[in-house]
Amino acid sequence: MTLTxxxxxxxxxxxxxxxxxxxxxxxxxxxxxxxAISEFTGGAAPQSGKITLTAPEIAENGNSVPISxxxxxxxxxxxxxxxxxVLAEGxxxxxxxxxxxxxxxxxxxxxxxxxxxxxxxxxxxxKMSDGxxxxxxxxxxxxxxxxxx
Amino acid sequence: xxxxKPRIKVPKTxxxxxxxxxxTLISHPMESGQRKDSAGNVIPREIINKFTCEFNGQPVFxxxxxxxxxxxxxxxxxxxxxxxxxxxxxxxxxxxxVITTEExxxxx
Amino acid sequence: xxxxxxxxxxxxxxxxGALALIAAATTGxxxxxxxxxxxxxxxxxxxxxxxxxxxGEALWxxxxxxxxxxxxxxxxxxxxxxxxxxxxxxxxYFADVDRVMDVETRIAWCREELQGIPFxxxxxxxxSKRGAKSQMEQLVVYVxxxxxxxxxxxxxxxxxxxxxxxxxEALFYRRSSVLDYSCSTCHSIDGxxxxxxxxxxxxxxxxxxxxxxxxxxYRVSHESVRTMQHRMWDCYWQMRMPDxxxxxxxxxxxxxxMTKVAEGAEMxxxxxxx
Numbered sequence: 350m351t352l353t354x355x356x357x358x359x360x361x362x363x364x365x366x367x368x369x370x371x372x373x374x375x376x377x378x379x380x381x382x383x384x385a386i387s388e389f390t391g392g393a394a395p396q397s398g399k400i401t402l403t404a405p406e407i408a409e410n411g412n413s414v415p416i417s418x419x420x421x422x423x424x425x426x427x428x429x430x431x432x433x434x435v436l437a438e439g440x441x442x443x444x445x446x447x448x449x450x451x452x453x454x455x456x457x458x459x460x461x462x463x464x465x466x467x468x469x470x471x472x473x474x475x476k477m478s479d480g481x482x483x484x485x486x487x488x489x490x491x492x493x494x495x496x497x498x
Numbered sequence: 499x500x501x502x503k504p505r506i507k508v509p510k511t512x513x514x515x516x517x518x519x520x521x522t523l524i525s526h527p528m529e530s531g532q533r534k535d536s537a538g539n540v541i542p543r544e545i546i547n548k549f550t551c552e553f554n555g556q557p558v559f560x561x562x563x564x565x566x567x568x569x570x571x572x573x574x575x576x577x578x579x580x581x582x583x584x585x586x587x588x589x590x591x592x593x594x595x596v597i598t599t600e601e602x603x604x605x606x
Numbered sequence: 607x608x609x610x611x612x613x614x615x616x617x618x619x620x621x622x623g624a625l626a627l628i629a630a631a632t633t634g635x636x637x638x639x640x641x642x643x644x645x646x647x648x649x650x651x652x653x654x655x656x657x658x659x660x661x662g663e664a665l666w667x668x669x670x671x672x673x674x675x676x677x678x679x680x681x682x683x684x685x686x687x688x689x690x691x692x693x694x695x696x697x698x699y700f701a702d703v704d705r706v707m708d709v710e711t712r713i714a715w716c717r718e719e720l721q722g723i724p725f726x727x728x729x730x731x732x733x734s735k736r737g738a739k740s741q742m743e744q745l746v747v748y749v750x751x752x753x754x755x756x757x758x759x760x761x762x763x764x765x766x767x768x769x770x771x772x773x774x775e776a777l778f779y780r781r782s783s784v785l786d787y788s789c790s791t792c793h794s795i796d797g798x799x800x801x802x803x804x805x806x807x808x809x810x811x812x813x814x815x816x817x818x819x820x821x822x823x824y825r826v827s828h829e830s831v832r833t834m835q836h837r838m839w840d841c842y843w844q845m846r847m848p849d850x851x852x853x854x855x856x857x858x859x860x861x862x863x864m865t866k867v868a869e870g871a872e873m874x875x876x877x878x879x880x
Contacts, residue, residue: 405643407636409802409880413568413826415646424578440566441532448575449560453553455517455578459561462568462652464530492636492802502660507651521649525657527737527829541737569829570654 376466382438386474386484389434389447395474395484400433402473402485411465411491418448420457420475420483430457431476439469465491506587508601512579516605520551520559521574524589524597530565546571548590554583579605640802647878655747655824655876658831662748665741671721680716682709682749693753694873697862699764706770708861710835711853713745729852733839734830746833747822750875758818758869762862770855774863777856778808787845789860803880808864811871818868820877827880834861 386395403417420430429452435445448459457475465471472486504524512518524546531543543565550560559575577585582605589597650656666677666689682692683700697708703715714728734740762771781788792798793808807813822833832840838857842850850856 403646405639405646407639407802408643409640410826412829413647415643415652417574437566442564442566444564445566446564447562449557449562451557451559453556453558453578454576456576458576459559460572460574461561462572462647464566464568490639492640502657502664505651505656505660521651523652523654523657525654525661529737533736568826570657572652572654574652 376439376441377437377443379438379470382436382443382470382472385434385436385443386472389474389476390482391480393482395482397484399483400473400475400485402435402471402487404471404487404489406488407490407492408465409492411467413462414465414471414489414491415460415462416471417460418458418473418475422457422477424450424452424455424457426452427478429454429478431478433457433459433476434474435463436472436474437463437465437469438472440464440466445471465489467491503599504587504589504597506585506599506601508585508603511604511606514580514605515578517576517578518603519574519576520585521572522549522551522587523570523572525570526589526591528565528567528569528571532565544592546589546591548588549573550588551575551577552586553577553579554581555586558585579603581605636802653824653876653878655822655831655878656751658744658747658824659751659876660748661739662744662746662751665744666748671717671723673720673722675720675722677713677716677720677745679720680713682712682716689749689752691753691756693750693875694756695759697767697770697858697865698760698762699767704766705855706764706766706858706862708834708853708858709749710742710746710833711858713742713749714853725853732852733832733836734828739830743822743831743833743836747831747876750822750873753873754875756873758815758865758871758873760862760865760869762866767862770859770862771866773855774859774861774866777860778863783845783847785846787847789841789845791845808867811867811869814864814867815871818865819871819874820879822875823877823879825879831876 399421401419404414408414418433418435420433422428422430430450432450433448436443437445445463446461450457468490470486470488472484475483504522507521509518526546528546529541529544533541535541545563545565547563549563551558558577561573563571582603585601585603587599669676679686682689683695683698684692693709696712697706699706700712707715714725717723717728718725728742731740732742734743762768778789790809792805796807798805806817808817821837822831825832835852835857838860839850
């Protein structure tokens with residue numbers, strides 16, 4: 350095999366780049382996340398309740414962390430969840446994703462896989478069709494793993 | 499070799515008014531723009547930044563994506579179906595390339 | 607990650623020290639939470655490994671190489687053109703080359719024979735690098751996916767298969783190099799782990815089955831699929847042994863031994879691992 354040790358190191362560092370690089374650069378802060386929330390809500394402080402963020406307590410690798418958001422709503426044309434903002438307050442940049450829902454969604458629920466550069470809070474904020482906003486957060490511990498099995 | 503299609507999971511049939519679960523998976527490195535190559539140069543960001551799902555032309559679900567979405571993005575969401583029709587899925591990357599695919603559902 | 611690949615030789619001592627901890631590791635805080643994480647990730651539909659299987663299938667059927675041929679007539683042991691179930695019955699003896707081959711050496715041989723792509727060229731690009739996918743990884747995942755749910759069946763009755771088995775077992779226990787490690791140092795203990803990572807006991811049927819049925823696998827930390835040949839290369843590197851050559855008799859023998867221990871278990875590849 351012609352992959353040299355150096356290349357192997359580069360490969361691993363590269364594959365885990367999100368993590369490796371993040372350790373060398375500035376992280377976002379809770380303030381950056383607060384600012385993003387404020388922009389999303391138009392300055393209002395989101396309430397607790399209605400939205401549930403599901404994430405593991407521990408992630409074996411930060412490159413793939415399963416998360417789900419679910420918002421309690423009748424999802425009718427008049428009364429539905431418009432969007433959900435997902436933030437990771439300890440990543441190089443707090444933005445993760447914004448989900449957009451309609452009455453045709455049927456339910457306000459979405460699941461994806463995200464990258465977390467280190468142990469941190471993940472935050473989800475829902476904006477309803479009437480403009481009210483709700484928030485939930487979960488801490489996810491990101492481990493330094495073994496060898497992959 | 500043609501690029502294989504994204505993987506989509508939609509039920510073939512549903513009853514009127516049913517809320518069905520949809521799963522999508524697409525091949526993409528989601529280059530974050532925060533990595534450097536072996537020469538120390540920053541590798542430009544190149545991610546899928548937008549995903550949409552429509553049913554018979556009406557928006558069902560959409561998502562703006564940032565570099566914190568894992569490589570080979572996975573999305574799972576729901577749709578309420580009142581009639582038979584076609585789901586259209588679109589992924590847009592930073593270069594403006596759009597990948598679109600469709601799935602039909604029979605509603606009775 | 608530093609556990610797997612210390613960035614400087616001076617960390618070797620630290621690695622040896624950390625590995626010494628594995629024997630003492632017991633189920634404790636974090637293990638249950640990790641199971642929860644794995645359960646949340648377990649939906650096979652969300653496993654990117656299947657995207658590679660799709661890519662591999664397209665590659666298999668697309669003319670390529672100097673001979674502009676497909677791999678459709680490749681004989682993986684069950685006859686020319688039979689992919690279904692082939693992975694679960696490898697490694698095996700092939701009379702046309704008079705040697706035992708694992709899935710990767712056989713596909714590489716087919717590429718050379720059918721498509722005119724030299725083995726050395728295949729070996730050179732067998733492991734993907736960032737930004738450059740490996741066709742071999744895609745092909746191997748495709749072939750493995752076509753054995754999903756099928757039991758590993760490796761009779762190993764041919765004289766050369768017997769030789770490979772014996773060599774594989776001997777190598778598994780043979781300590782060498784600067785750390786005086788063998789495969790068995792980490793992989794002959796029940797319930798061991800590195801940090802939160804379980805280490806399968808590969809001398810035990812259940813442990814070997816969990817490993818051999820789930821490779822090739824999508825490795826989250828590499829953001830790519832990886833094959834058993836890569837696992838061999840990586841383990842040799844972790845043991846600080848000289849690079850093991852792609853498709854070498856050493857790798858095939860070790861794979862033959864571990865596959866035999868896992869015999870009967872049902873294939874479930876592509877897996878999903880850290």
